[in-house]
Amino acid sequence: MTSAQSRLIESARTTLGPKAVLTDPTDIDPWLHDWRGRYHGASPAILAPDSTEGVARIVALAGEQGVALVPQGGNTGMVGGATPPADGSALILSLRRLNRIRTVLPADNLAIAEAGVILADLHAAALAQGRRFPLTLGARGSATIGGLVSTNAGGTQVLRFGTMRALVAGVEAVLPDGSIHDGLAALKKDNRGYDLNQLLIGAEGTLGIVTAATLRLVPAITARAVAWVGLESPEAALRLLRRLEAATHSIESFEIIPADSLGLVLRHIPGTRAPLGGSHPWHVLIESVATDAAAESPAGLLERLLAAALSDGMASDAVIGASEAQAEAFWRLRDSISESERAAGPAVQHDISVPVSAMPRFMIEAAAACEAAFPGTHASAFGHLGDGNVHFHVRAPTGIDPARWYAEDAPGVTRFVNDLVVSVGGSISAEHGIGQMKLGELERLSSPARMAALRAIKGALDPHGLFNPGKLVTLAPTPAKP
Amino acid sequence: MTSAQSRLIESARTTLGPKAVLTDPTDIDPWLHDWRGRYHGASPAILAPDSTEGVARIVALAGEQGVALVPQGGNTGMVGGATPPADGSALILSLRRLNRIRTVLPADNLAIAEAGVILADLHAAALAQGRRFPLTLGARGSATIGGLVSTNAGGTQVLRFGTMRALVAGVEAVLPDGSIHDGLAALKKDNRGYDLNQLLIGAEGTLGIVTAATLRLVPAITARAVAWVGLESPEAALRLLRRLEAATHSIESFEIIPADSLGLVLRHIPGTRAPLGGSHPWHVLIESVATDAAAESPAGLLERLLAAALSDGMASDAVIGASEAQAEAFWRLRDSISESERAAGPAVQHDISVPVSAMPRFMIEAAAACEAAFPGTHASAFGHLGDGNVHFHVRAPTGIDPARWYAEDAPGVTRFVNDLVVSVGGSISAEHGIGQMKLGELERLSSPARMAALRAIKGALDPHGLFNPGKLVTLAPTPAKP
Known part of the structure; x- marks a missing residue:
């Protein structure tokens, strides 16, 4: 010390x-x-x-x-x-002791929560007032509001409601000079200079310590339905999504899963079973919700829309969860992909985004290019197709020594995948952030002018580099390595 | 030179x-x-x-x-x-020669327009593809995309679609070092460091010259209806808005107009007439649209919802424009308020916002406080109630010398109004920006820490102060004057 x-x-x-x-x-x-x-x-x-x-x-x-x-x-x-x-x-x-929900205003559809409030606790507080905070993710039982704001978190409901950036109506933060930025007032219009709130969202604590946020709420859910669909290609999946979105505003999740990933889950995760009888190269999980008891039931709506998709060949087979337990079982298949991969052997993960319309082609071509460049590897992509965000995972060749592969081959795989992403105008960090993991790749793949601008902003607000050093943006360039 | x-x-x-x-x-x-x-x-x-x-x-x-x-x-x-x-x-x-619409992608609901594209031309290009760019304002025949982005413009459709900040999916700009920031790719998720696009939106050209933007489109309108409603108070108006919003997503405009402003329009603008027979202290103009020929007609929807509001006393009287000409006539009443005020005598205008739920009370109390503090003046507020944004205008006492009033009294009125706004957590610039007009008041009413942060960002990106000097944020403090 x-x-x-x-x-x-x-x-x-x-x-x-x-x-x-x-x-x-x-x-x-x-x-x-x-x-x-x-x-x-x-x-x-x-x-x-x-x-x-x-x-x-x-x-x-x-x-x-x-x-x-x-x-x-x-x-x-x-x-x-x-x-x-x-x-x-x-x-x-x-920030874990800053854990008060300062207020919930159901009439205004707003809540003010301190940085240490756990996401699940905010969900519960909103629900108690007939409202919902429409962002969720696997770690909801421990992830806190401050971290979710500072990483501009995503999750499985971004399709309809956007990432944290769209859900944050105000930010309170302590700046590096010790002053308190009070930007909590939820003003729908405010043009008083550079938007410090927007700058702090996703800044990973390198410009300010978020201490509280004003968050947007939506009406609580009265019913939901989860469907599992088998289809031929990511392109068919995107066409299905476009059709659903043209017909209804109620689709909240649309997750794509290759047969390969589903196979790993069924093999490695006890108690799982395939939702559909036949074999399909691609699957999607769709969640539809209602927030109004008078609206068409989500199950009825999905049944109607998916019947049309089946009859004209856009989808090959589909089933709607008959119970809440079955809906949860479908979600468990989706949520267990990473765990099943870990059981299967070494792999590197990439949280990437490309423009939505470019995603179907990217998923196919990038996987093929990767497997050709690194013989024996297996590349597959799954996740938030409607957000243009997939988790692109590359598994090591079977039988290889994990330590050696991670040390010698995996960094090259990551550089290869990231180069492909950049070549189609995508992002090497869709929702996970940069942290320390992607610092070198951010530097390698950004223009010097962009890095200079980011560093100038960092230096302007935190000239001595005392806020979360070594993460996201540093005062001095970071040597390139993945 | x-x-x-x-x-x-x-x-x-x-x-x-x-x-x-x-x-x-x-x-x-x-x-x-x-x-x-x-x-x-x-x-x-x-x-x-x-x-x-x-x-x-x-x-x-x-x-x-x-x-x-x-x-x-x-x-x-x-x-x-x-x-x-x-x-x-x-x-x-x-930027007026950078006037190409580079692309319209109807399937992706996106367009890329250069800075000099005139708003009305973008509207037309979107419509030609069955789409709409859902932001409009009086100056649409001359205002350009670059200016709209750089001022985070608002207008009369913010209620449903938000300001420019919500409609900009990407920004291309030239930074003060001469480098080109290419942030045009419309990624729904992107966590690669500080969001330069968000920083450039609303920066009034002080950090970068916006050269093009990727803009979100929505389906074109198939039908619209405009209603004029008489009611007792801003509070009743907000309750009516909340009820409409709970029943439908189709309300795009909800503009409040006091009897006083309507009176000025009827007196000074040739060819105008009152939409309702009786006398009402407050009025609202409501526009509802449909984008799907199969949906309930906007006129039928408004008729149904307003009938309910009339029957339980939330509104006093209402009429739905029977033709497109009548709809336009209603809008003309709203759009002529400023012009009629100019005909009536000297006045100072304030473009302010407060949290939506606080607006009804603010409109009444701030007007009363202002008239009490400046005897003979007449204060009235009108505009975008659902956005928490009104144009708060204070007219000079009758018979006063305009030049003397503008020079001696008006600045004090503005400081008084701005102080009231700040006391309820509002913004002294809702949609018009700071420019040179509000530079002194921004300085006076912001904490030194906030001004220091804004200036640090300005200095980091434009160290020599060569981009739009004397506007929004300057390298050195500006002496306080309204």
């Missing part, structure tokens, strides 16, 4: 009380690693204020001492964005 | 040809003043490239010579944002 760090820890204890400072290594250790165990950091303390003012004081004290801070919520990120540097140079700033 | 300016003009002529450089004062003069004649600038030349690369070259040359540039589109702004400084220190950079 440096003397500056110990001075900061002492001042934090004096100012905010002993509960706000953890220095026992057993308390700290769980938060030094990302949940997948890929990134490992070190830190002498966790600072855990329970108010925005407390965060502002810590930031001011840290600024005085020149000590870096790594903001952390539920620690459920995918790119190492909440893991402190390995050299122990930064303290963790936990 | 400085020698640096003449060197820039010469290089521009050499590089881009004579058509790209205007130096004849008769060509320049019309563009030195805003359309309302409130701001007057000077400039030795207009540079008018016809391509993004041409803009980049001019920006690079201007950077070498240290000459400031004022980007200009249709010159229809409300806050002097496109008027060059009066000292002649800047050249005008006209």
